[in-house]
Amino acid sequence: MAVCAELSQLQHIEPSRFISFSFPNPLLHDASNPYGNADDHAELLRVAVIDSPAPAAPSPPSPRTAAMLVPAGRHCDWIFSTRAGQLHLLLSSRSQCTISRLILVGPEIPAPSPRVVRCAAARPDPDPARARLLPLLLALCPRAAFGNGAIPDVPLLSFHDDLLRLVPVQVVAGPVVGEMLVEDVAVDCAPGPAELRRRLRFKRMPCLIQTQVRLARPMSAAAAAASSSLLEALEEGPASSLQPEVGGPLVQPYLQAMVAGLALIDSSVEENARSGARPRCLCAGVGGGALPMSIRVGLGFDVLGVEADCVVLDVARNYFGLVEDEFLHVRVGDAIQMVQDFAHGDEPDSKFSAIMVDLDSPDAMCGVSAPPLEMTHRSILLAARRILHHHGVLVLNVIPPAADASFYKGLIDVLHQVFSELHEIDVGNGENFVLVARVSPTESTLLDSSRLFRTELRKLTGDFLERIRKVEIPS
Incomplete structure (x- = not known):
């Protein structure tokens, strides 16, 4: 049968391989069964196996396998039912220990998901479930894990969210x-x-x-x-x-950190305010519109948002409160290409006080990462600098790829080459960093909180103003 053929293939690690199959539920009549109240389909489990996209680190020498139980009621969630979601779970686990293979166990996907998922606050002890699943988990370990006749340890990882x-x-x-x-x-x-x-x-x-x-x-x-x-x-x-709620304090910490980066242009913003001019901001990536709406409403900027997908903009308008007006405009298009077009044009109004880049990489098989590799090219960064005012800033949301340890350092190096000054904000979630590159050196003191603009910034950004640190050029 097909499952047997797949099991024989799983004797070895093959980068990025992904398979799934149904298996009789060994927890069906056990008190440790987390899916006891699901439905009739709980008689069968969906077992999905994914191998790391990169070879395992040289230490430990044998590949490690880990498993995870899908939280009750979440089996249809894309996090647990798609290859991209399971790859992210594996890469997230690799930050804690070297995992070459992740096995996900949960109800079959055809099982209907409840309209309202009540996520369990208290999670049962997984050890009894692990004991019942252990024969299956060992059968799915690669042959190399049984070196010297030893039986490998297959930890049962847990998934936690709020x-x-x-x-x-x-x-x-x-x-x-x-x-x-x-x-x-x-x-x-x-x-x-x-x-x-x-x-x-x-x-x-x-x-x-x-x-x-x-x-x-x-x-x-x-x-x-x-x-x-x-x-x-x-x-x-x-x-x-x-x-x-729109235009108020931002929910996502990395967006708060991005807005905090505008503290580096507070002098020029207040100078604009005294002259009656609005600072202009280009938002590369709109999504649901939380960032451009916050900058427009909370800080009084003139905002241009660029989003690649017209349906995303429809969703932003219909579900997230995005409202366009004379000071907030959105366009459909490639934001990186638009930066280049602005840079090669001679429009006098194409200069911006800030460019906010919130674009993730389109390559899901590399896991979650941002920005796209194209945005890190020197030619694109030079184009961005060209359309910024003399005191302008480029603000980048960065999620370094889990499989490329050199990405972040390389980005910092090229930003130092193109811009006069670079600052970093560690979002504190173990994933996001915000890099703020200035066209000209900072003239004001970051600790100066007397400015009106800084006061308004603090309402949107919490304590991120205190987390801004300058990134020095390595000697």
Whole structure:
């Protein structure tokens, strides 16, 4: 049978190989079964196996295998049901230990997912489940893992996030990014109350949240709503009165850090304000529109957003509160190409105070990474510098590829070659860094908080203003 052929192939690690098959559920009548209340399809499990895209590190010498149980109710989530999602789980695990193969075990994909997923706050001890699954897991280990007759250890990894509830709202497909999902979630913000948020994710990179905004009731209906009543509102469905909050404090920390980078142009922004002129910002990548809306509404910038996919812009308008006006315009197109077009043109109004680059790599098989490799080329960075004002900044959201340890250093080196000064903000999530490159050296002191613009920045960015550090050129 097909499964047997696949099992024989799995005797060796093959970079980026991905297979999945059904298997009788050995947990079916066991107290450790996490899918006991799922449905009739829990009699069968879906087993998915993915090998690392890169060869294992030389130490340890034998390839390591790890497994993960899909959280109850999440088996249809793209994080757990797609190759791209499972690859990200494997690469995330590699940051903690060297994993050459990841085995994901959960209900079959045809099993219907509940409309409202109540994410478990308390997770059962996985050890009993691991014991029942161990014969299967050992059978899926590569032959090299049994060196010197030893039986390999197959740890059962756990998946943790801060979700309390998850409600899919809409799935649409765009001509560039493919399928995308709008979903409403309740997030555990302990020790504070739970928050309701709307998120946008792409199927090609399901572990990356493209946009996230808070949801709220109109003030007349929700002045003192408790977290419990908010959870009930989330389960009422699309007809509920919840609306996205726009233009206020940003939810995603890396976006807060990107906006904090504008502190490096505070002098020129306030000079513009005194003359009655608005600073201009080019947002390369719009997503749901949280970043351009925050800069437009919270800081009073004139914003041009560029998004590659017209359907993404429709989603931003319909679900995330993106509103275009005389000071916020969006265009459909390739943002990197548009930077080049501006640089090669002679339009007097094409100069910007800031260029904010929030673009992820389109190659999902490299895991989550940003920006696209093209954006790091010297010619593109020179084009960006050309369309910036003398005191302008280029702000880059950077997620170094897990498989390329030299990417981040190489990007810093080329930015030092093109720009006069470079600053870094560590977002603190172990994934994102924000690099802020200045056309000219800084004239103001970053610790000077007396400026009006700095006061407005602090409302949007929290403590990220204090995390800005200069990156010196290596001697």
